[in-house]
Amino acid sequence: MPSSANLIAFHTITRREVVRILRIWMQTLLPSAITMTLYFVIFGRMVGSRIGEVAPGIQYIDYIVPGLIMMAVITNSYGNISSSFFGAKFGRHVEEMLASPMPAWVILAGYVTGALLRGLLVAAIVLAISLFFTRIHLYHPWITLSTVLLTSIVFSLAGFANAVWAKKFDDIALVPTFVLAPLTYLGGVFYSVDALGSPWREISHANPILYMVNAFRYGLLGISDVSLVASFAVMIGLAVALAAIGMFLLHRGVGLRS
């Protein structure tokens, strides 16, 4: 298709995703707002007030804000694309796209952008809620923005691969429950991995979410457990690898074409 036609097709998928997100906002936007408010109240205020400063001038509630925002971005980016694309597969309306002239990359880019926008929207909501509990300073706006974008892209692509492989709704619920949740909680959202003893500290460095949370924390607070170069290398590496997997699945029609 000519590039102008591809752009229209891309815009169509993205628009349809955004309309869906806004139409079912009680399922897509509200849960994160409620969950994160509870985290701020319980871990930030009630528990955090007893912990006090975790670094010079940084209260515990300030420390967990970046991790909680990333947690919301990861969950929502992954959940948006896995449920939407698997829903399209299950309802067979994915065929509308597969039988159209759209190239595979437009389908992938459209769905990833939809998930990315939900990730950003939820990040903005959680950030706005956090302002009721603490004051946030943007130390490195570009690092903050690029980290949230890359993290959202990585988990959108991972959610897409999950949706393509999934054969039933259970298959898209397994990964968030048994993989994403443990990795997120053990990825330095609530604590510094430097506080862990060996070998747990070293093992934690195998968790990609650790790099994302810390890069984002560096953007907001100026502190990190890992180097920024390593964080961006992990995020960019994962994004490229998962995009390649997504394209491979679409080209081969794995789980989509007979």
Next chain:
Amino acid sequence: MNSVPALDVVELKKTYANGVEALKGISLTVQPGDFFALLGPNGAGKSTLIGILSSLVNATGGDARVFGVSVREQRSAAMRLIGLVPQELNFNLFEKPFDICVNSAGFYGIPRGVAAERAEKYLKQLVLWEKAFQPARAMSGGMKRRLMIARAMMSEPKLLILDEPTAGVDIEIRRSMWKFISGINAAGTTVILTTHYLEEAEQLCRNIAIIDHGRIIENTSMKQLLSKLDVETFVLDLAAPVAALPDVAGVALSRVDEVTIEAEMSREHDLNSLFAALSAHGVTVRSMRNKANRLEELFVRLVERGPQAA
């Protein structure tokens, strides 16, 4: 006649992962502007063929060209030429018909303004405009089928493939769909129709292919195919009961009930001789009809012959 066929299928094969050989190397040609019937019993390979043409199924051999464009090698260009009305509903039931049509056009790179105009045009033509802005799940079965036709028309395809578009639809709506599709065909769109309503195929289509067990067992014009029907059975409604049936040369008469008889006769015999013989025996015929649709009779015979017919 255009030198480039609307559809040229060459030695197309499909074997599924479970070993089922759905297509065993079929070849057929559909000329531009044709209204073509693709018939066959359930599981014959029709939907597999349509799946390959619409790139939803990967062929294991051969190729199909749509107006000279290879489905395998130039998928995107080939898909621009095809509109598909699948057998199963495949739109998002939570979306509105207008959005379903406009989004579908978007997948073909059609600007939103143009798409909105076309959506209104086709939804109105298919009597769906009143439901255009309500969720599609609220529509009746017939409306959903018409919506799939409207959606397929959004890209204004050169080749429209309809896979059992009237399945489960009442006769009134079915006729309105025939009228719409005939109009589309008259305007120049090549139409391929699969259906189990053989009356529909006989009325609408000029050429026909019958597929069975993954092979084409007949591919000819509707006229030629119907001329192969050497024996026809007529049902005659009589004015009064008859005590005994007369002997008529070349015609096998049998009694259905007191005032109804069946006459099975070869095409070599004319109806005049039958009526003359009946009149001579004092039998008055009030009305007459074919026992079965002519295409249906042929179809059953061809399919019953099975693989030998190929």
